[in-house]
Amino acid sequence: xxxxxxxxxxxxxxxxxxxxxxxxxxxxxxxxxxxxxxxxxxxxxxxxxxxxxxxxxxxxxxxxxxxxxxxxxxxxxxxxxxxxxxxxxxxxxxxxxxxxxxxxxxxxxxxxxxxxxxxxxxxxxxxxxxxxxxxxxxxxxxxxxxxxxxxxxxxxxxxxxxxxxxxxxxxxxxxxxxxxxxxxxxxxxxxxxxxxxxxxxxxxxxxxxxxxxxxxxxxxxxxxxxxxxxxxxxxxxxxxxxxxxxxxxxxxxxxxxxxxxxxxxxxxxxxxxxxxxxxxxxxxxxxxxxxxxxxxxxxxxxxxxxxxxxxxxxxxxxxxxxxxxxxxxxxxxxxxxxxxxxxxxxxxxxxxxxxxxxxxxxxxxxxxxxxxxxxxxxxxxxxxxxxxxxxxxxxxxxxxx
Numbered sequence: 001x002x003x004x005x006x007x008x009x010x011x012x013x014x015x016x017x018x019x020x021x022x023x024x025x026x027x028x029x030x031x032x033x034x035x036x037x038x039x040x041x042x043x044x045x046x047x048x049x050x051x052x053x054x055x056x057x058x059x060x061x062x063x064x065x066x067x068x069x070x071x072x073x074x075x076x077x078x079x080x081x082x083x084x085x086x087x088x089x090x091x092x093x094x095x096x097x098x099x100x101x102x103x104x105x106x107x108x109x110x111x112x113x114x115x116x117x118x119x120x121x122x123x124x125x126x127x128x129x130x131x132x133x134x135x136x137x138x139x140x141x142x143x144x145x146x147x148x149x150x151x152x153x154x155x156x157x158x159x160x161x162x163x164x165x166x167x168x169x170x171x172x173x174x175x176x177x178x179x180x181x182x183x184x185x186x187x188x189x190x191x192x193x194x195x196x197x198x199x200x201x202x203x204x205x206x207x208x209x210x211x212x213x214x215x216x217x218x219x220x221x222x223x224x225x226x227x228x229x230x231x232x233x234x235x236x237x238x239x240x241x242x243x244x245x246x247x248x249x250x251x252x253x254x255x256x257x258x259x260x261x262x263x264x265x266x267x268x269x270x271x272x273x274x275x276x277x278x279x280x281x282x283x284x285x286x287x288x289x290x291x292x293x294x295x296x297x298x299x300x301x302x303x304x305x306x307x308x309x310x311x312x313x314x315x316x317x318x319x320x321x322x323x324x325x326x327x328x329x330x331x332x333x334x335x336x337x338x339x340x341x342x343x344x345x346x347x348x349x350x351x352x353x354x355x356x357x358x359x360x361x362x363x364x365x366x367x368x369x370x371x372x373x374x375x376x377x378x379x380x381x382x383x384x385x386x387x388x389x390x391x392x393x394x395x396x397x398x399x400x401x
Contacts, residue, residue: 023223
């Protein structure tokens with residue numbers, strides 16, 4: 001049995017084109033929109049496109065979540081499910097699941113079958129940093145005779161994000177607003193709106209964060225927008241195309257358990273104090289062989305990789321397989337940070353996870369110059385590469401030993 005939070009009723013009732021769904025952890029955003037989507041599919045004449053920035057295997061990730069809601073509603077006999085779509089047997093309405101970027105994140109995917117789409121749902125919308133891509137898909141949703149809906153679901157990022165500027169700042173909307181402005185419906189929920197469905201251990205953890213880290217509580221738990229100037233470690237960065245100036249090297253941080261193994265490419269313009277950075281790899285649970293395949297794909301056997309020195313055996317094995325990789329003689333974190341802060345970081349638009357880390361990597365205690373131990377997997381890799389290139393005497397040389 002499903003009980004839908006009343007705050008999501010505007011999805012069914014309002015005739016606006018845009019719906020902006022914001023909230024923090026445990027706020028039931030995805031649950032509310034997923035339930036609405038399943039019910040909307042009983043109307044004839046619809047075609048529903050559900051996207052994320054990347055979606056490698058919809059049948060393993062997002063489709064089971066939709067099936068769970070269908071089962072809870074007792075509607076499993078009315079739906080046909082395959083690897084990339086769900087079809088309502090009664091209305092013939094399709095729910096199509098796609099990634100905006102290809103699975104590797106290298107380029108924009110060819111989103112076919114946009115013709116006839118009446119509802120576009122963009123989940124984890126904060127990861128779409130390219131407003132041009134949004135506009136392209138948005139303008140393709142123009143089915144005559146049906147209400148066209150653009151639904152954005154997001155955990156708010158920084159106020160530098162185009163979504164904040166376009167739908168909040170320009171319209172004079174305060175964060176946490178519920179209501180309508182122009183052609184936009186705003187729905188904001190927190191864990192407090194969903195507390196009857198949350199485990200006690202989650203509530204205890206939320207209360208601990210509220211007491212020990214008020215900034216994190218406001219941003220991640222209550223879903224507040226983050227001021228870029230308040231607390232973030234790196235504020236001097238912007239999104240623009242990557243430029244390989246002929247001196248590229250690579251930084252790598254190895255993951256453990258659920259932490260991702262990361263790889264990024266940098267190219268440094270010392271005269272203008274610019275660091276161009278491009279995310280190449282962000283995947284958890286990789287084996288040594290898989291790391292070798294990914295590294296070889298991006299770097300070949302000559303691209304210099306500066307890696308986390310905490311894994312000397314892994315580095316040795318990758319080197320034996322022919323990669324040009326070495327562990328960094330780790331300086332203090334604050335020294336790496338200070339070095340990067342002397343430059344402006346130019347982040348490639350497709351570097352979704354790097355952008356997320358830059359937006360969320362904040363000081364735990366600025367007085368003691370201690371950053372949080374989170375949102376730092378790609379930033380650690382960036383620090384390794386930059387320190388090797390700028391902060392060491394043999395910077396940028398190929399090393400085979």
